[in-house]
Amino acid sequence: MVLYILNTLALPIQYDTVSEAIVRFRRLTLDEAKRLVKTASKVISAVGHETTAKLLTQLLEFPIEFNRTAVYLHPGDCALHFYLKTRLPEGKILNEQELKRLDYWFVLSEILLEEV
Numbered sequence: 001m002v003l004y005i006l007n008t009l010a011l012p013i014q015y016d017t018v019s020e021a022i023v024r025f026r027r028l029t030l031d032e033a034k035r036l037v038k039t040a041s042k043v044i045s046a047v048g049h050e051t052t053a054k055l056l057t058q059l060l061e062f063p064i065e066f067n068r069t070a071v072y073l074h075p076g077d078c079a080l081h082f083y084l085k086t087r088l089p090e091g092k093i094l095n096e097q098e099l100k101r102l103d104y105w106f107v108l109s110e111i112l113l114e115e116v
Contacts, residue, residue, distance in 0.1 A: 003040035004071050004079040005056065005064055007047045011079070011109060014072040022112040030059060033080055033106040037062040040078075046071045047082070051096050056082055073111045081107040 006012070013021050028036065037043055037060050045065040047053040053066040073079060085103040094102075 001040050002042045005045045006079050006081045007052045009081050009083045012072050024110045026108045028106040075111050077111050079109045
Protein backbone atom coordinates (compact mmCIF):
# COMPACT_ATOMS: atom_id res chain seq x y z
CA MET A 1 0.00 0.00 0.00
CA VAL A 2 1.23 3.47 -0.92
CA LEU A 3 0.59 5.92 1.89
CA TYR A 4 0.69 9.67 1.35
CA ILE A 5 1.37 11.96 4.30
CA LEU A 6 -0.48 15.28 4.09
CA ASN A 7 -0.71 18.29 6.39
CA THR A 8 -4.23 19.12 5.28
CA LEU A 9 -7.57 17.38 5.24
CA ALA A 10 -8.12 18.49 1.65
CA LEU A 11 -8.20 15.49 -0.67
CA PRO A 12 -5.95 15.80 -3.74
CA ILE A 13 -7.77 14.14 -6.62
CA GLN A 14 -6.96 14.94 -10.26
CA TYR A 15 -10.33 16.30 -11.41
CA ASP A 16 -9.10 16.73 -14.99
CA THR A 17 -9.39 12.95 -15.33
CA VAL A 18 -11.81 12.02 -12.53
CA SER A 19 -15.46 12.98 -12.38
CA GLU A 20 -16.44 11.07 -9.25
CA ALA A 21 -14.69 9.48 -6.28
CA ILE A 22 -15.84 7.57 -3.23
CA VAL A 23 -13.66 8.17 -0.20
CA ARG A 24 -13.73 6.75 3.31
CA PHE A 25 -12.35 8.88 6.17
CA ARG A 26 -11.49 7.48 9.59
CA ARG A 27 -9.90 9.18 12.57
CA LEU A 28 -6.84 7.35 13.92
CA THR A 29 -5.09 7.39 17.25
CA LEU A 30 -1.41 8.25 17.34
CA ASP A 31 -0.56 4.58 17.89
CA GLU A 32 -2.65 3.55 14.88
CA ALA A 33 -0.94 6.21 12.76
CA LYS A 34 2.50 4.96 13.86
CA ARG A 35 1.60 1.38 12.92
CA LEU A 36 0.24 2.53 9.58
CA VAL A 37 3.41 4.33 8.45
CA LYS A 38 5.57 1.43 9.59
CA THR A 39 3.55 -1.17 7.66
CA ALA A 40 3.00 0.76 4.41
CA SER A 41 4.95 -0.54 1.43
CA LYS A 42 5.81 3.02 0.43
CA VAL A 43 5.39 6.37 2.22
CA ILE A 44 5.30 9.58 0.20
CA SER A 45 5.37 12.86 2.08
CA ALA A 46 3.61 15.90 0.67
CA VAL A 47 4.04 17.87 3.90
CA GLY A 48 4.69 21.40 2.74
CA HIS A 49 5.68 22.94 6.04
CA GLU A 50 9.13 22.15 7.44
CA THR A 51 8.20 22.48 11.12
CA THR A 52 5.21 20.19 10.62
CA ALA A 53 7.41 17.58 8.92
CA LYS A 54 9.80 17.67 11.90
CA LEU A 55 6.94 17.32 14.39
CA LEU A 56 5.41 14.43 12.42
CA THR A 57 8.80 12.70 12.38
CA GLN A 58 8.83 12.90 16.20
CA LEU A 59 5.19 11.91 16.68
CA LEU A 60 5.19 9.03 14.21
CA GLU A 61 8.74 7.87 15.00
CA PHE A 62 9.26 7.66 11.24
CA PRO A 63 11.13 10.04 8.92
CA ILE A 64 8.66 12.45 7.28
CA GLU A 65 10.25 14.69 4.67
CA PHE A 66 9.48 18.35 4.10
CA ASN A 67 8.25 18.16 0.51
CA ARG A 68 6.28 20.89 -1.22
CA THR A 69 4.96 18.78 -4.05
CA ALA A 70 1.56 18.15 -5.57
CA VAL A 71 0.24 14.61 -5.28
CA TYR A 72 -2.95 13.03 -6.59
CA LEU A 73 -4.65 10.01 -5.08
CA HIS A 74 -6.09 7.14 -7.13
CA PRO A 75 -8.17 4.04 -6.30
CA GLY A 76 -6.39 1.95 -3.68
CA ASP A 77 -4.32 4.88 -2.39
CA CYS A 78 -4.46 5.99 1.21
CA ALA A 79 -3.45 9.22 2.87
CA LEU A 80 -2.62 10.02 6.46
CA HIS A 81 -3.78 13.55 7.13
CA PHE A 82 -2.35 15.62 9.98
CA TYR A 83 -5.10 18.13 10.66
CA LEU A 84 -4.90 20.98 13.16
CA LYS A 85 -8.18 21.52 15.00
CA THR A 86 -7.48 25.26 15.08
CA ARG A 87 -7.65 27.53 12.07
CA LEU A 88 -4.58 29.76 12.07
CA PRO A 89 -4.70 33.46 11.22
CA GLU A 90 -3.86 34.25 7.60
CA GLY A 91 -0.12 34.12 6.98
CA LYS A 92 0.69 32.69 10.42
CA ILE A 93 3.65 30.30 10.43
CA LEU A 94 4.12 28.34 13.63
CA ASN A 95 7.41 27.42 15.20
CA GLU A 96 7.85 23.95 16.67
CA GLN A 97 6.86 24.92 20.21
CA GLU A 98 3.68 26.67 19.04
CA LEU A 99 2.76 23.71 16.84
CA LYS A 100 3.25 21.21 19.67
CA ARG A 101 0.71 23.08 21.82
CA LEU A 102 -2.14 22.77 19.31
CA ASP A 103 -4.67 19.96 19.21
CA TYR A 104 -4.79 17.85 16.08
CA TRP A 105 -6.29 14.76 14.51
CA PHE A 106 -4.78 12.03 12.41
CA VAL A 107 -7.26 11.04 9.71
CA LEU A 108 -6.92 8.18 7.26
CA SER A 109 -8.53 8.59 3.84
CA GLU A 110 -8.95 5.71 1.41
CA ILE A 111 -9.95 6.13 -2.24
CA LEU A 112 -12.44 3.35 -2.89
CA LEU A 113 -13.65 4.14 -6.40
CA GLU A 114 -13.34 6.74 -9.09
CA GLU A 115 -15.06 7.00 -12.45
CA VAL A 116 -13.81 8.76 -15.56
